[in-house]
Amino acid sequence: MTGPTGPIFIVGNSRSGTTMMLRVMNNHSLVHGINEPHFYGTYWAPADDGKPMDEAAAKELLTKLTTRQRDGFFAEVVPGKFDADVQQMLDGLPPKADRKDVYAGFMAYETRLNGKRIPCEKTPQNIFYIAEVKRHFPGAKVIVMYRDPRAVLLSQKRKWMRKDLGMAGMPDKEVRRLRMNYHPYTIARLWNSSFDAAKRHAGDPDVVGIRFEDLTTSPEATMRKICEVVGIPYEPAMLEVPHAGSSSAMDDHTKKGIRTDRGESWKKGLDHTEVAICQRTSGSRMAEQGYVMADVSPGALSLMAAWLRFPFKLIGAFALNLGRMRNVANTLGRRLKQA
DSSP states (O other): OOOOOOOHHHHEEETTHHHHHHHHHTTSEEEEEEOOIIIIIIIIIIGTTTTTOOHOOOOOOOHHHHHHHHHOTOOOOTTTTTHHHHHHHHTTTTTTHHHHHHHHHHHHHHHHTTTTTEEEEOGGGGGHHHHHHHSSSOOOOEEEEEEEEHHHHHHHGGGGGHHHHTTTTTOOHHHHHHHHHHHHHHHHHHHEEEEEEHHHHTTTEEEEEEEHHHHHHHHHHHHHHHHHHTTTOOOOOGOOEEOOSSSSSEEEEEEHHHHOSSSTTHHHSSSSSHHHHHHHHHHHHHHTTTTOOOOOOHHHHHHHHHHHHHHHHHHHHHHHHGGSSSHHHHHHHHOOOOO
């Protein structure tokens, strides 16, 4: 086993188990978790490569990244709070550092600060930036999470409920955005795009694909496989993660271990119309991952109502997500591209 020479990145469709995987990896004695900085797409665009950042801009970016990492995804920047740490990060940057250099410096600093050696960054949408990740971080390893799209639908459908299930800091505008984002066709299409993006890197020895269902049913065997690819020894303590992050159950940090009861909850949480739209949209890709089709019979009126809602949901989702993209055309092009 050879040790990793770069960071680890956890990617996949949203609600596919990336958060659980980050918690597992963060339990390793060598690995420190970096939770959803959303660097690619939000703070970086292709045109930024090779363009040195001035000190003020670099400080602003580092402050935002540090705030998100330490205070939470929805936390507001508090002027001066992390100035001492940010200055140390700035002092460690190479001359003429561009955005990716600043980002690399941030991850390295946070990892050292926590007494670890290997940064492990989790942002699901980085599945559309695997080529850039590998170019920016030679030696990086990528863990791709797959999950039954019907389970993803249910999790996305209920994601806004996280505000009352343990994510108390979620602002009301985020609840509105999440509710607007949900439509079975939209989620299934995005699942297709994620699947196709990962498939373009099939055969790459530095990219390992894992089904969420395999992690929950065979956690030790699954993590041993990942550790082998990543180049770190397996540690039993990795699996002692808290029961948190579900869209269907209250967080309980007193309970530890991989939950095994989350595989087919979609059968009760989705109606026949949602399942039918998902299977019709993603069926061939589902089969490639071994997911079995369900026998459903949606009513004609229910299907019609779902399709009538779609354009309004699409327009609303676009408007509410616009401010989250540094380069709108580039970001949307990546997320909507299908094979």
